Amino acid sequence: xxxxxxxxxxxxxxxxxxxxxxxxxxxxxxxxxxxxxxxxxxxxxxxxxxxxxxxxxxxxxxxxxxxxxxxxxxxx
Ligand SMILES: [Zn+2]
Numbered sequence: 001x002x003x004x005x006x007x008x009x010x011x012x013x014x015x016x017x018x019x020x021x022x023x024x025x026x027x028x029x030x031x032x033x034x035x036x037x038x039x040x041x042x043x044x045x046x047x048x049x050x051x052x053x054x055x056x057x058x059x060x061x062x063x064x065x066x067x068x069x070x071x072x073x074x075x076x
Contacts, residue, residue, distance in 0.1 A: 001017070004017060004033040006038055008038040011037075
């Protein structure tokens with residue numbers, strides 16, 4: 001059975017053409033299938049969490065933003 005090709009790097013993915021997109025990982029609607037490696041590099045849908053305490057602790061938006069950014073870079 002033919003396998004889907006990664007739309008970014010062109011490598012074969014583990015998914016058959018027949019596999020429904022609900023049962024796949026790394027399928028981007030309107031774009032296509034990504035391989036495991038490329039889908040991990042796409043963090044557009046991933047999230048980071050900050051504690052509510054942090055919002056209260058840093059009343060200055062710049063300061064809070066800086067802390068959020070540090071958490072973001074540490075999560076990569
Ligand atoms: Zn790829």
